[in-house]
Structure formats: C-alpha cells, structure tokens
Amino acid sequence: MARLTLTTLQKMARAGERIVSLTCYDASFARLLETAGVEVLLVGDSLGMVLQGRESTLAVSLEEMEYHTRCVAQGSSRAFIVADLPFGSYQASPREAFASAARLMRAGAHMVKLEGGRVMEETVRFLVERGIPVCGHLGLLPQSVHQVGGYRVQGREESEAARLLADARILDQAGIGLLVLEMTTRLLARQISAAVAAPTIGIGAGPDCHGQVLVLYDMLGIYGGKVPRFARNFLEGAHSIEAAVAAYVRAVKDGSFPGPEHGFD
Numbered sequence: 001m002a003r004l005t006l007t008t009l010q011k012m013a014r015a016g017e018r019i020v021s022l023t024c025y026d027a028s029f030a031r032l033l034e035t036a037g038v039e040v041l042l043v044g045d046s047l048g049m050v051l052q053g054r055e056s057t058l059a060v061s062l063e064e065m066e067y068h069t070r071c072v073a074q075g076s077s078r079a080f081i082v083a084d085l086p087f088g089s090y091q092a093s094p095r096e097a098f099a100s101a102a103r104l105m106r107a108g109a110h111m112v113k114l115e116g117g118r119v120m121e122e123t124v125r126f127l128v129e130r131g132i133p134v135c136g137h138l139g140l141l142p143q144s145v146h147q148v149g150g151y152r153v154q155g156r157e158e159s160e161a162a163r164l165l166a167d168a169r170i171l172d173q174a175g176i177g178l179l180v181l182e183m184t185t186r187l188l189a190r191q192i193s194a195a196v197a198a199p200t201i202g203i204g205a206g207p208d209c210h211g212q213v214l215v216l217y218d219m220l221g222i223y224g225g226k227v228p229r230f231a232r233n234f235l236e237g238a239h240s241i242e243a244a245v246a247a248y249v250r251a252v253k254d255g256s257f258p259g260p261e262h263g264f265d
C-alpha cells in the first residue's frame with residue numbers, strides 16, 4: 001500500500017471519515033500501529049515523560065527527537081509521520097524553527113508540529129513557504145506548563161475561548177495542514193473544527209474533531225505517572241497489543257471514543 005499523504009488525510013476529513021493517530025517512538029510500534037490501521041504516527045515530545053520518566057516535556061532535545069523520528073520512519077511504510085519540534089528548538093525565530101524542522105524532516109518526518117497560537121503565525125508561514133508542512137497545536141500547551149501552572153482544561157472562560165478560536169483562524173490562514181487541539185472544552189473544539197480548513201486532531205477535546213490522538217503508553221495502560229482522564233486503556237479486555245490498537249482504531253472510526261467521560265464541558 002502506498003504512503004498516506006496530507007492530501008489524503010484532508011480528503012478523509014472533508015468526507016467525514018475520522019483520522020486515527022497515536023504517538024509512536026520506535027520502529028517496532030510503528031509497524032504494529034500502522035498494520036492495525038493507525039494513519040498518523042506522532043513522534044511526540046511526550047516521550048520525555050513516558051520514555052525518559054521526566055515530569056514535563058521541557059528537557060527533550062532536538063537530537064532525541066531526531067533519533068526517535070528516525071526509528072519510527074525506519075519501521076513505517078504506510079503512515080503519515082508528524083514529529084514534535086521540542087521546547088527551545090523553534091520559539092526564538094522563524095530561521096531557528098526552519099533549521100530545527102529541517103533536521104526532523106531529514107530524519108524521516110513528513111510534517112513538524114509546534115505549540116502556540118498567533119505568536120507562531122510568522123514561523124508557520126516561513127516553514128510552509130519553504131516546503132515544510134506544519135501541524136499547529138492549541139489548547140493545553142505542555143511546553144508552557146510552568147506558565148499555565150499545570151495540565152488543565154483550556155477555553156472554559158468565554159474570553160479564553162474567543163482567543164483560542166482566533167488563534168486557530170490565524171494559524172489556518174498561515175498555512176497549517178493539521179491542527180492538534182489538546183484538553184479544550186467539547187464546544188470550543190467543535191467551533192474550531194468548523195472554522196478552519198485544516199483537519200483537527202483532538203486529545204481530550206471531545207468527539208467533534210476530525211480525528212483523535214492519544215499517547216500510546218496511556219492507551220496501553222503502561223505509563224507509571226499521572227494518566228489524564230481523557231485517556232482510555234484499550235489493553236483492558238483485549239488479548240494482545242495488536243487487538244488493543246485495533247479496538248482503538250475501531251472506536252475512533254465509529255465515534256464511540258472519546259465518550260463524555262473522556263471530555264470536558
């Protein structure tokens with residue numbers, strides 16, 4: 001089977017077919033996940049928490065992201081690979097972002113993801129104009145955890161929701177190809193999903209996004225730290241890891257995941 005492209009993902013979203021994504025950090029899981037039907041492999045800086053045991057994503061280096069991106073790319077032939085730009089590798093300037101993004105693309109990513117709204121407008125344009133597809137990330141921004149003061153739901157206040165919706169429009173206009181929405185209210189995620197051209201991929205953002213993503217270790221129930229309420233352990237009741245991932249793929253496709261208990265009103 002041929003490689004999934006951004007164009008195919010965007011067509012799926014427009015046709016109402018939900019996009020299925022999981023985080024992935026190595027070759028063996030890359031093969032297993034895409035064989036089970038996962039379409040987007042996200043090499044997330046969450047690896048700082050689930051692989052390295054740190055309490056935030058801030059310490060993850062660009063070298064580490066390159067290494068894991070290379071591992072995932074080696075094991076994958078079908079999925080669309082998105083790699084996180086880690087903290088400190090892109091915020092200072094569009095040029096810094098381009099240099100970092102180029103390293104992830106050369107490691108095998110098909111798109112890079114960066115956190116932030118209007119402050120990233122110029123950077124998104126700079127990368128996209130130079131041929132690097134960009135995924136936005138709004139809502140809870142784990143790289144800003146010490147500014148926000150914790151991993152909390154975003155957009156509950158009306159002014160905050162209005163700012164996030166405006167940020168989504170700005171990123172969309174700047175040329176993002178996908179948009180991750182993390183830990184927002186269901187209503188805000190629905191409004192953003194209707195307002196932007198880029199397909200939205202939700203994590204703790206309710207069922208109305210164009211797709212869903214979870215941290216792999218959360219959906220297999222093997223993360224030792226605090227597991228967010230929006231995650232579900234799909235290994236429970238499954239007889240193998242492959243079956244657990246297949247159950248996740250089915251649940252996202254048929255809309256049964258996420259349920260109300262995995263979201264925020």
Ligand SMILES: Nc1nc(=O)c2c([nH]1)NC[C@@H]1CN(c3ccc(C(=O)N[C@@H](CCC(=O)O)C(=O)O)cc3)CN21
Nearest residue numbers: 046049050057142151152153215218223226228229230
């Ligand atoms: N294992 C793991 N799963 C994730 O989803 C994840 C990471 N790591 N690392 C990067 C970010 C950080 N995330 C987190 C981390 C903790 C909570 C959490 O503790 N949430 C509580 C509080 C909810 C609230 O205050 O409203 C929860 O019960 O969900 C949420 C998201 C999401 N991402």
Ligand SMILES: CC(C)C(=O)C(=O)O
Nearest residue numbers: 023044045046180203
């Ligand atoms: C949870 C996803 C969206 C992420 O950014 C990560 O895994 O780092």
Ligand SMILES: [Mg+2]
Nearest residue numbers: 044045046084
């Ligand atoms: Mg991340």
